[in-house]
Amino acid sequence: MSMMKMTASALAMVAASATAAAARDNVQVAGSSTVLPYATIVAEAFAENTDFAAPVVESGGSSAGLKQFCEGVGANTIDVANSSRPIREAELATCKENGVTNIMEVRFGYDGIVFASDINGADFVLTPKDVFMALAKDVVVDGKVVANPATKWNQVNPALPDQEITVYVPGTKHGTREVFEEKVMAVGCEEAGALDALTAANGGDEDKGEAACITLRTDGRSVDIDGDYTETLARIDSNKASVGVFGLSFYENNTDKLKVATINGVTPTVETVAKGEYPVSRPLFFYVKKDHIGTIPGLQEYAEFFVSDAIAGPGGPLSEYGLVPDPELAAVQAAVAEGATITMP
């Protein structure tokens, strides 16, 4: 009989929980795994330096985070979505449908995307064109569109090492992939003069031509990595003659294992990305649900703390970790303070 009592009390406990659930005193964050380390640094410092409860930070990727963000308004939805790319129109539409209409977009810095190989391997001096010629599904040879025939880097560019082409690229759920396609593949496509030919091959449809530019080969030389950079690092460790795509901060933390490739002759560092010399970089964002400000204690303060000079500015813990500080941080701080929202479609 005591068992029945136990069950009854357990069920009562669950029922009581529904009432307790309404109140939440910590900020809930989810999203990009690139932003995750920065968000955890901020969350930790925020809890240490203020009286608010420590924010809870989840990972899962930019798209997953924004999807959760757009699920609705209320204490059982997240307050902040981290993203390594700007929010898309379609996502805004979903947000709007679910009543999430006041969204603050906060750009807190930049991140470089680097190509790196094993520390004891060959040096890579890459250009976007080389990467395009090595990784595109279809390339243009003698004016004709053919399936990519390159198997070794020196076939792409004689200056590159005589090494099999194997590149580990972040999978499509990562925001990094989009930047890689846009800033490396698409640029390389134009540099190689392949855009026109690819457009012509797709019946003159420019959109299809551009899509063909960023389509990666599927014969196993370009490998999608759906996990994190640690997985890419492990792959390079087991296949020394390969190249991986990383975030700059990840590389900065593993310089004893990785050797970074230059792009257009520029070595990626926090300085070269900040000056705009290194071409492959992207802004990092977090999105705040404005309707939660005032309901969730510490949300406004968290956003302001995140972009404060002491945290996101030069010399702060985020830039120490590998973030490229936003040159227009003051404007961002002002926008956060006044609670500027993005216009809904």
Next chain:
Amino acid sequence: MTDVPSNLPRPVGPGAPSAPQARSLLIADARTRRRNAAEKRFRLYGILAIAVAMLALVFLLFTILRDGSSAFVQTYAKIPMTIEASIVDPQGNRDPAQMAKVLTTSYGKILQDSLARYLDDNDIVVEGLGDKDIQGFFSAQGRADMRQAVLADPSLVGQVVEVPVLTTSRVDGMFKGRVSRESAAVDARTSVAQYDLAMALAERGDLQTRFNWDFVTGTDSSDTRPESAGLGVAIIGSFYMMLIVLVLALPIGVATSIYLEEFAPRNRLTDLIEVNISNLAAVPSIVFGILGLAAFINVMGLPRSAPIVGGLVLTLMTLPTIIISTRAALRAVPPSIRDAALGVGASRMQTVFHHVLPLAMPGILTGTIIGLAQALGETAPLMLIGMVAFVTTYPSAPPQGFFDPASALPVQVFNWTQRADPAFFERASGAIIVLLAFMLAMNLLAIYLRRRFERRW
């Protein structure tokens, strides 16, 4: 030897005396030899299979212990630290509210200046030592701890304190073999000068590597300070979830089993229920996570990242295991016990609760503990309900603590393997050791209960 035909005509007369001897039990004929050889081979396969399994286990344990045991020790530096009033109390009025405005980052200067002064005072000269090497010598956790100590006790301002301060993971790695002088040269986060400094200080006895309780009791930390990351929140979170699973799954599971086994009529409906229970036991655990997200968070409005939701999801997952093992335990109680009880006039409920259930208890408990151990190691369903998260505050005591954000042990392992800093790899292996220790304890308890209370008929 039963297959030897007995109705063969016995050889008679001279010339055939050797034939019976060929059929002797003492001399193996070709067929017996073949059968014996087959048995020998089979035994060998068995031993081989066990050997392979043992080797895999030994390899697994060896690599985990090799990579993870170093997480339990940590390098601390003990040098005099001067808490400069100009840094921690720029207004000079010892107002706690004013002092609280000084962020942890400012406290780094205290550590940095103190180390530089200590090197000067003791004539420790390290070639090529720059400000960055000194700054990067102490963990960022050191600043946070110092700030907390000063705010808690403002009389410390202006004093010289000598407390052990954590060194960064790179310096710590130098004493664990993870960072060598060669790797320090190419590592952006450390330098050869810092390596030499660490060795010089270690020689003087200023650095000590000692057992690190904070690894077991501390909270998770960000990527900038892997040296202070601990499992405390994860252990509490896992404990709360196991508590919820035990309180919910055991009574529900046992009640279901007793009804199905002892009272329910055998018909289509109960058959259907039985098939479903067996099926549920084989459903991938991620499915329970999706269910949990939809039912407990979106419909019931329970908070994300809370042990209550994790516990409820794991309860659903553990129920089939408990039901199946409980039914097996009930079935193992001989019918004569029931017949005897019914025979002396007990009601069916009395029979079950006075006789059958006590006798089945060891089996039920074993099944429950094994189910719990399974739930303890589960990660996939927790991902969807927000338990795979960075949580730095301990949940409070139950029942409120069930609703506070928490992490879980397997989740912590998963989290740490994704971090960029190589020091987290060691931590992840250390967390696996802790998890394995808990599993081992639970399984030993299950074995003990079985041995202690099991009855055979």
